Amino acid sequence: MTSKIFTVVMLAVLVGASGLSAATNETELSAVLASIKQVGTKGAGHRAAQAAWQKLADADAAQLPAILVALDDASPLAANWLRGATEAIVARRLADGGSLPTAALEEFLADRRHAPRSRRLAYEWLVRVDQTTADRLLPGMLDDPSLELRRDAVAQLIVQASAKGKQDPDAAKAILQTALQSARDLDQINDAIRKLGDLGVKIDLTSQLGFVTHWKVVGPFDNAGGRGFAVAYPPEKSVDLAATYPGKSGEVHWVEAEASDEMGHVDLNRALGTHKGAAAYAFAEFDSDAARPVELRLGSANASKIWLNGKPLEEAEVYHAFTTMDQYIGRGECKRGKNRILVKLCQNEQTEDWAAEWKFQLRVCDPTGGALEQQEKNP
């Protein structure tokens, strides 16, 4: 018997041996949680997890904080097993007229070292049993790692600003500017900018979102039959803005391309001419004042690849299946000083009108989706 199988069997034995009352000892709870957290892809570990899940779902509400802690490092699959059990516990407890361990949940929520999803869950339970929760806690969550908690905090500010309205425009402006600084979702950003505009404050959306607007682009290279997606044309090996390359139908060289709207869209049909079965590259640089985690967030209906400082971050071989902001996210580390972005955009050979699109947008963000403070460089 391998050690892994032995572990699972022993966990199952422990799980089956007892219930999970409020007085359940730590070992029993750990065994149950471990049985669930070992679920893997393709249904691996389900049998053991099923037995454990029922035990966990029958647990006392006092166990909720411990289950939330277990959620912190659970895989996405295991997290849903755990969540399902917690919902059964909470629903049963509230239906019975009981209470939740609010003090422990609030303590858990306040500790930002816990996973955003776990803390959000704690918050939602607290809201269900304590109507003062939102007013008490959201003001301190404007910079929360949980984007859901942050969103609710921003929404609360926007409501406050609207209440101030024209009676106290300076206060409304200040509140909206705070909201805008914290907002990460496009609808809230647009809402805050529109309301600030009504108060005479103009905000540049493009900068707010961190779109890169100045690019050098080169192409077309051959992508007949989609084969060019996998071909490493010369810009993938090194970017030399003075170079010329053999292209799909003659020599090609780098040319300027500017974003054509406030959402940072760069139209390659405009910059390079209309082509089918073609590939192109876009290059830009930005400065960072420190080495830090960074996300290059791309939106494009064309097949794409993203590199940062020569390192591949993300690729998607998908053509014309909708596009939106932040569609593909390349996560990496930028360095202090100049950083180099390279994007490959492939156009296929579909002939429908809607398949003519060959464009992209890209923004440079921190891991929350906030625009990275950066000085964009014209390459």
Next chain:
Amino acid sequence: MNGNDANDEKEPMRRLRLGQPRTGKSFALGALGIGVFCLAMAAPVASGDWPQFRGPNSDGAILPSEISASSSGGNRRAAVTALDGPTTFDRGLTIGWKVDLPGRGPSSPIVVGGKVIVTASSGVRQDLLHVLAFDAADGHLLWQRQFWATGRTITHPQTANAAPTPTTDGNKIFAFFSSNDLVALDLDGSLLWYRGLAQDFPHLGNDVGMSSSPLVVGDTVVVQSESQGESFVAGIDTVDGTTRWQLERERAATWTSPALLPNGKEMAVLVESAKTISAIDPATGIVLWTHQQDCETISSACASGGLVFVPGKGMTALRVGAGSAEPVPAWTNNQLQCGAASPTVLGNRLYAINRGGVLMTADPASGKILSRTRLDGNFWSSPVAAKNRLFAVNFEGVGQLVEISRDGSSGKVVDKIPFGETMQASPAVAGGAVFVRGDGHLWKLVAGTEK
């Protein structure tokens, strides 16, 4: 532009054409003499349940609650016992109840054991998945479970993560989402297992949104997920969620749903891609036959009376034999076109709603169009039919009851029901009631008084 980043919203939906009245208002649908029809029961669901997308037969035919499906061999296909008879709709319909939903979703309700099961997705990133159970009798929420999506959640704004319709074997519920999350629950909401199929297939997903609804046959859940990145059809064990079999498919997007095909005493499952339709043994994954055939990638095929009706450059009927014998084309009619709504077949009537909102009534034996009836609006929801009447809900949320003459040569809209919100889900009919679902609400329509 004001920061509206719903880029090219109209374009992808040209390809993907998916599929407030208050309590007491009588819609008086008029006399609905619902006949008794040939109905398949692929799983041991109770008579009166609506277990999956497009009902017990996955063909839009209503199972009258008054009729008990009789078992016919392993496939439990009921026999035709009468062509006329009293129905629960004879006295028209009235709103029974209306409840709020916590999120959006083109997914259709299903009904099992007196519970209406609905899925929804919410959150700015559509990453919160909901499975809800309502008491069919009074609409109160029995339980709700939420999960975090593990796959891609981007969709065109018209659709949502909760696009596929859940399914049931009568004891368990299987809820599927565009993010390729597949969750199994018992009828009390206890989690049985959770699969994130995008964890197995990292390139799986379609940012237009995926919508294929799973089917249960025996102890297998058949899931079809086809996209440019990866594509497969898989049979998932209903008990423990492991993969029983898996078929690699062409890497291309399709939004169609598997449909039931009686195969002797067993039940096969039809799956389509753009250029082929296949029949699969759900227990083993063995492909019984594959037929080269243009198929629409949105409206789904259905089977009845030994024929498979395939939307694709009009409609083609394939005559199927037993086992693995490849089907033979029976007829093609390029005028009989489906838009997003899937065809409905009931006895000797075949219905298709085209992209212009014209309902065509055809003879399923010959494909001949018997009549055309213009309906209001466009349809993403697939209609349900009973005897000589058909109920369809347009995108704007107007239910339309259409009466077709006995000989099929004419049709007329006899009533309209405005629900007041966008609707893409197909109606579910069970226990003498109709359940319709919009972007924010679930309604129950019950027998009312005749106009």
